[in-house]
Amino acid sequence: MFNLDNPFVQLVRKSLRSRGFDVVWYRPLNTLLACQGINLVLDGGANSGQYAIELRRQGYRGRIVSFEPQPGVFNQLKEAAGRDGNWSAVNIGLGDETGELEMNVFADSVYGSLLQPVGRAATPPVVGRQVVPIRRLDAIWNDHCRPEEKVFLKLDVQGYEKKILAGAGSCLEKLAGIQIEMSLVPQYQGQPEWEEMLQFMREKGFSLWKIEKGTWDPKTGRESELDGIFFREPASVPGRS
DSSP states (O other): OOOTTSHHHHHHHHHHHTTTOOOOOOOOHHHHHHHHTOOEEEEESOTTTHHHHHHHHHTOOSEEEEEOOOHHHHHHHHHHHTTOTTEEEEOOEEESSSEEEEEEEESSGGGOBSSOBOTTOOOOOEEEEEEEEEEEHHHHHHHHOOTTOOEEEEEOOTTOHHHHHHTTGGGGGGEEEEEEEEESSOOBTTOOBHHHHHHHHHHTTOEEEEEEEEEEOTTTOOEEEEEEEEEOOGGGSTTOO
16 A cells, blocks of 8 residues: 655655645545445536536546536536536526526636625636526426436535525435535625534534545635535435435
């Protein structure tokens, strides 16, 4: 087994750390999905499909349904999904209501949010607003999920995670796992901080299994957000033994 305490490895780590990098054990998300028997990933806030593409690189071969409300970047998502017979793209955003909402469009589309950025937020400038279609997860569940599938929901929605989960209704109990951004330093008005989201997930019956990737300020070294990966215990997923 590869040993991170090996003197040569330590020498390499020292050199990399001086440049802001490190050598660590890599635990791909697909390993967790496979252990949980996940065969459908709902990709909320898909942007141009970066998350789905990475899952495929890791070896995940199950179905993916990606949701992205921004018309321009959705065209890129649709093109990427069109090359994969087990991946579909849907031009909507997820939320706690069904209708249309105004979305902030940033200079970098990955920051697109239904919330207003806070004054101190380290986000690109807002370059416009556009009306986008929003749907509750429980309103579209039967359109995209099959009864026999074990479903994992990923949300990268810039502070809107809790509202989407509130809009899941009874479908929340059908989810085997969820990946959400948890904010250490809120970037958007009304965005819950990580303690609130952690408590919310616990109350909904999910346990934290892994913390992944972080957005941080290179000037201060302070983390601003982390990804939390949560799963239910198998026996607590309705309809499964």
